[in-house]
Amino acid sequence: MxxxxxxxxxxxxxxxxxxxxxxxxxxxxxxxxxxxxxxxxxxxxxxxxxxxxxxxxxxxxxxxxxxxNALTVAGLGRMLFNSVFVGLSATVVNIIVASMGAYCISRFRFKGREKIFTLFTAGILVPLNALMVPYFVIITKLGLINTYGGMILLYTAIGIPMSTFLIRGLMDSIPMELEEAAYIDGCGFYARFFHIILPLSRTGIVTAATFEFLTCWNEFVFANLLVSSEKLRTIQVGIRYFTNQFSTDYVSMYAAIVISIVPSIVGYILFQEQIIAGMTSGAVKG
Amino acid sequence: MKLERSDRGPLYAFLGPAIVLMLVFFVIPVIYVFVVSLLKWNGISAPVFRNIRNYTLLFKDTAFKRSVINNVIWALVAGFIQVPLAMVMAIILSRKPKGWKFFRTVYFFPQVISGIALAMLWRAIYNAETGLLNGILRSIGLGSVACDWLGGIKTAFPAVLIYWVFYVGYYMVIMMADITTIDTSYYEAATIDGATDFQQAIYITIPLIKKTSLLTCVTLASVMGLRQFEQVYMLTNGGPANTTSTMVLYMYKKLQDANYGIASASAVVLIIVGVLFIVCIRKLFEGQSEETAMIKKARRAVK
Incomplete structure (x- = not known):
């Protein structure tokens, strides 16, 4: 035509x-x-x-x-390390927990499966900012306030609905026959998960991991709420103090902001397809 | 896959961690804010049951009322100005003009930059003495318009509200993904009939995405508008005179004051307003599409 x-x-x-x-x-x-x-x-x-x-x-x-100047005055090195450390740890734990959960929901029929699935999907829509009070109380009660652990735990948890959703979507598309054949050959639950399903859902896992890491990297509200120690500040919380630290040294402050933005932009350009897939598929189905 | 008896143990072990996290960080917290919103509690001493007094206090507080109004304006601007702009750009870029991939990448930038860094950037732009905005105004001879955008009672809220309206990348990408699934034969037939690109957009594209991605985007944008925090926190911290406050900022301040009851009550209001928005938008879109169907029928009858 x-x-x-x-x-x-x-x-x-x-x-x-x-x-x-x-x-x-x-x-x-x-x-x-x-x-x-x-x-x-x-x-x-x-x-x-x-x-x-x-x-x-x-x-x-x-x-x-x-x-x-920006690197020394603001202590950006330490903040970048904190952001990478917290983001990577939360992403690793989140992906492990989510892929295990997604495997069960995607491959097995059992009682309560539908309810569990609804719970996970509903989680995507919850306005997390409204849960500031309980999150603060829970993390305090667990003795994890002002620690890496508190941030990692919370980031792992709030990313679970999205990651499970993305990984499950891929696992659903893997033919059942593959797993059944392996079962007949004597493959147990774990072997099927690690040797068949996990390698085949690679793309879903990469999308979920990219999305989770970016969310952690950019997260401000809870990082600000749960951490007061200067040593544990992530880059997003650190930015908040730039105006005091640099006072009238505008150009160094701008350099510091640029340093904080560059990793997001570079990461985005490298993982563009995954990030767009992660951000849009959740939205369209939600 | 059929669940074997031997699989039952591993299944629980695999599903367990995810379920525990969902319960502890989603189910319990939502119930928790509803319960605590009825208490007077500072997190240390024993909580006292207060019935709905937190809510009456909340709605007597002008700062909170202002926050609700701001959030509603924010949600409406997001849903009914930002998303339509995004839709126009989605229609334009899905026709794949030269360099569309480059523009799609660029429009999406603000989505991957953190809200707090964006707010810092705009703080720099709005700065009264050194900002880009006043710099541009002065260099084109409009120096008299230049002012302290974030400090003025009249300008602060519009300034905080307006800058992200033109960041349309996120919604644009969602709608583009939807538009590419539309059967091209519709457009081919329309072209043969002599319909212009503009007519094709109005009579084919928009009706077809209305109930799917457009509805999703309007809902998402409004809900995001209700959750605003970083921008106002960083740009104005709610000032001057609470004119830029939002519900989440208000909640954050009450939490800082260890006023858990009031903070939770405002969280509940936020959740309820959010649900109301979602329901109303759904109703609006259902009503509208019936209307367009009727208009179409009428047109056909006239022909």
């Missing part, structure tokens, strides 16, 4: 629509990119250049020293 479609010259209304379309496309792109570019460019200026010059001006000489 498309080969036979003639491309007439755009006239009148069509032309206006085409122009309007590109205006919109470019407007949204500029709206997203320009502030980020401004931030990066400003982070490479001297404070004098930043305060006196136009926002569109480029720095005379890129001031990389702002970045070394």
């Amino acid at each position: 498309s080969e036979t479609r003639l491309r007439p010259k755009l006239r009148g209304k069509e032309l206006i629509l085409a122009i309007l379309r590109w205006i919109l496309i470019i407007f949204f792109a500029v709206y997203t990119l320009f502030p980020l570019i401004w931030l990066v460019v400003s982070s490479l200026k001297t404070n004098f250049e930043f305060l006196a010059g136009s926002p569109f001006a480029l720095p005379a000489k890129p001031q990389w020293v702002n970045y070394t």
